[in-house]
Amino acid sequence: MKKIIFLLTIFLYTITFAESPKPPKNIIIMIGDGMGISQVSVSVLTNANSAFKKFPITGFSITCSADKLITDSAAGGTALACGVPTKNGAIGVDEMGKSIPSIFELAKQKNLSTGVVVTSEVTNATPAAFLGHTSNRKNYEILAEQFSLLETDIVIGGGKRYFIPESSGGKRKDNVDLLMKLQEKGYIILNDFENLKKSDSRKYYALLENEALKPATLRNYSLSDLTKKALHALSQNENGFVLMVEGSQIDNGGHDNNQELLLNELNDFENAIQTVLDFAETNKETLVLVTGDHETGGAAITAGDINSENIKIDFASKSHTATMVGVFAYGPQCEIFSGINENYHLGRKLLHLIQTRY
Ligand SMILES: [Zn+2]
Structure with a gap:
């Protein structure tokens, strides 16, 4: 009997104190809008140092x-x-239209910093899903107002027009100046890359264009440059x-x-992935998850030369x-993202990593 009690005690001790894997300190989610397997294949087939090859865990969404x-x-x-899962057009709400807290909102409850860096308008669907809640993705003015009520530390992208009144050349029919309101809350407002480059602030809106950012080849800064600035501020x-x-x-x-x-936009995104991997490799406490929200164009590689950048894409x-x-994961607990996942399971796993922190 004593032996049984002893073994039972050891068993209970083991299941109570067995070390559960440590959640990552930082999470970086990288989304290639419209980036399917063919798009990633171009990088892998034409670039021996493709950032996509450097992920220990891969899967599908x-x-x-x-x-x-x-x-x-x-x-x-x-x-x-x-x-x-939600209906097309819906931002940060479930199928019934009920607001669902995003990973950013959960992160703020745990005193983490949050940031977005995009090349679209910041009110566009993908960033909006992290920062807002509405059943209609086109409610840009409402989304901008919702953003201004949050405590997101870093917002970098385009779309200044939805933050400023019509009377000042913006799109806001309510004539509210959200940038002024953000300033009152302690945000620094940056209007161009030169000022962003110089800024050492940890809390800012850098809305670099009225609409979306220019295409990668027409900008004098890259998505990687913007990402470096965000990492510098957030990692403090x-x-x-x-x-x-x-x-x-x-x-x-x-x-x-x-x-x-x-391919130019993919290349700009891939350079940003490399920047993030370099950060994560040094930092060692950062989970990096790269995926697409969907494929666009029905792209297929139909011709080209082996070991060359000469490649032809046809679109269906x-x-x-x-x-x-594709799904590409690196860092603490990256293995939970392998295999075939529903896209919302990827989100659920990310949320769980925040929820299970101290
Ligand atoms: Zn699209």
């Missing part, structure tokens, strides 16, 4: 929305940001941070069936497709 085989970026972004929080980086305009290349635009569509997208 099913991108369907709650009501459609083929998703849009609103439902795709919400799946990743909030961990729920000892509790950690959650950062979302989007290569927003890969999607435009797919919609336009424009191979050159697609001008829209999004339901083809699965």
Whole structure:
């Protein structure tokens, strides 16, 4: 009997104190808008040092929305940001229209810093899914107002027009100046890259264009440059941070069936991935998750030369497709993202990593 009690005690001790894997201190979610397997294949086939080859864990994501085989970026972004399937067009709400807290909101409850870096307007569907809640993705003015009520530390992208009144050349019909309101809350407002480059602030809105940022080849700064600035600011929080980086305009290349635009934007995004991997490699407490919200263009590699950058893409569509997208994970607990996941399961796993922190 004594022996049984002894063994039972050891067993209970073991299951109570067995070390559970430590959640990552920082999480960086990188979304290539419209970046399917063919798009990633171009990088892997033409670049021996492709950043995509450096991830120890890979998998697939099913991108369907709650009501459609083929998703849009609103439902795709919400799946990743909030961990729920929702209808096309819906931002940060479930199928019934109920607001669901995003990973950013949970992170703030745990005193983490949060940030977004995108090349679209910041009110566009993917970043909006992390920062806002509305059943209609086109409610840009409402979304901008919702953003201004949050405590997101770093917001970098385009779309200044939804933050300023019509009387000042903006789009706001309520004539409210949200940038002024943000300033009153202690935010630094930065209007161009030169000022962003010089700034050492840890709390700012850098809205670099009225609309989306220019395509990568027409900018004198890269998504990687913007990501470096965000990492520098966010990593000063000892509790950690959650950062979302989007290569927003890969999607435009797919919609336009424009191979050159697609590959330039993909290259800009891939350089940002390398920057993030370099950070994570040194930091050692950062989980990096790279995926697409959906594929765009029905892209296929139909010709080219082996071991060369000469490659030809044909497109089967001008829209999004339901083809699965790749998942690439690096850092603490990256293994939970392997295999085939529903997109909202990826989001749910990310949320769980925040919820299970101290
Ligand atoms: Zn699209």
